[in-house]
Amino acid sequence: MTQYSSILGTGSCLPERVVSNDELVKFLEKRGVESSAEWIESRTGIQQRHFAGPLESTAFLAAQAASKALESAGVIPNEVTLIVVATSTSDQIFPSTACAVQSILQAKNAAAFDVQAVCSGFVYAMTIADSMIRSGQFKNALVIGSEVFSRLMDWDDRGTCVLFGDGAGAVFMSASSEPGVLACELQADGDQSCILNTPGRIENGAIVGDPFLRMDGQAVFKQAVAVLGSSALQVIQKAGITADQVDFLVPHQANVRILQAVAKRLKLSEEKTIVTVNQHGNTSAASVPLALDYAVRQNRIKKGHTVLLQGVGGGFTWGSVLVRM
Numbered sequence: 001m002t003q004y005s006s007i008l009g010t011g012s013c014l015p016e017r018v019v020s021n022d023e024l025v026k027f028l029e030k031r032g033v034e035s036s037a038e039w040i041e042s043r044t045g046i047q048q049r050h051f052a053g054p055l056e057s058t059a060f061l062a063a064q065a066a067s068k069a070l071e072s073a074g075v076i077p078n079e080v081t082l083i084v085v086a087t088s089t090s091d092q093i094f095p096s097t098a099c100a101v102q103s104i105l106q107a108k109n110a111a112a113f114d115v116q117a118v119c120s121g122f123v124y125a126m127t128i129a130d131s132m133i134r135s136g137q138f139k140n141a142l143v144i145g146s147e148v149f150s151r152l153m154d155w156d157d158r159g160t161c162v163l164f165g166d167g168a169g170a171v172f173m174s175a176s177s178e179p180g181v182l183a184c185e186l187q188a189d190g191d192q193s194c195i196l197n198t199p200g201r202i203e204n205g206a207i208v209g210d211p212f213l214r215m216d217g218q219a220v221f222k223q224a225v226a227v228l229g230s231s232a233l234q235v236i237q238k239a240g241i242t243a244d245q246v247d248f249l250v251p252h253q254a255n256v257r258i259l260q261a262v263a264k265r266l267k268l269s270e271e272k273t274i275v276t277v278n279q280h281g282n283t284s285a286a287s288v289p290l291a292l293d294y295a296v297r298q299n300r301i302k303k304g305h306t307v308l309l310q311g312v313g314g315g316f317t318w319g320s321v322l323v324r325m
């Protein structure tokens with residue numbers, strides 16, 4: 001019998017501290033950096049974001065989101081066989097955030113590793129987990145996107161520091177006789193690493209190179225609209241369905257103008273596009289599972305719906321997962 005994977009539960013976690021555009025602009029003003037709440041909202045759709053406090057680590061947020069996903073699936077930590085965390089802001093160089101989550105949850109029977117594909121991380125992680133479940137090697141997987149991107153911000157760079165936020169989202173996937181995941185599609189172009197990166201590293205106890213997030217916003221914008229559109233059409237074709245059979249689009253939440261452009265290309269109405277960037281900002285690998293959980297808990301995305309999840313970001317990387325809930 002063909003084996004598939006399907007999503008049995010979702011969860012998310014946001015840091016307690018909410019920072020409005022007004023508050024952020026006042027903070028930037030004190031540093032001599034000029035911006036305005038109006039600029040941020042009109043260019044990006046962002047109204048606020050959450051910033052993690054000292055105790056709200058990437059692993060902590062990930063474990064909270066994972067707990068909620070397990071709870072909604074009716075599963076206990078001992079039953080989890082695999083934990084995959086997508087993150088570019090791991091709390092330590094090693095071990096992985098996934099191992100920290102395994103320890104926090106006491107999910108003693110789970111293998112655990114991280115995936116690094118920046119804002120595409122969650123769709124990369126889901127694709128890997130789907131393959132590992134379909135191969136029969138693993139019965140189920142907790143797939144988590146968790147980020148504390150506020151750590152990477154250069155608060156003197158107004159072109160980036162107003163865009164990002166912190167948070168985590170998770171899904172619990174399990175083997176099933178029916179899909180579940182209908183098709184996946186991943187791509188990368190390492191030649192474009194310079195348009196979005198954090199190039200620094202630690203060497204012999206010192207930071208070598210630039211430790212802040214850098215982005216050519218316009219280049220990323222154009223590339224994101226182009227690749228998300230083509231990736232969507234490819235994954236839809238792979239699954240043997242048509243765009244009008246997609247019930248909801250859950251794209252990476254970077255800029256509301258990018259989401260609108262992709263939805264327009266797919267001829268999907270506004271009601272079919274899940275938007276959380278206004279409340280969360282860009283949370284990188286966490287944005288897709290956070291938006292998915294938000295829509296599930298609002299009772300918009302329900303069992304049986306066909307949902308298109310899409311990631312795009314540093315690498316350059318991009319990809320899509322088409323899933324029946």
Ligand code: UT7
Nearest residue numbers: 035036039043119158159162217218220221224254255313
């Ligand atoms: O997660 C990975 C994916 N990331 C993305 O998808 C991000 C993609 N890029 C974008 O969303 C947009 O390019 C941005 C929101 C980053 C920028 O919007 P834009 O419409 O492309 O603006 P721009 O970079 O062309 O800048 C327009 C003006 C510039 O001033 P001048 O040169 O016209 O005088 C900027 O210096 O806006 C200025 N500007 C700001 N002004 C006030 C840039 N940042 C700010 C700011 N506040 N925070």
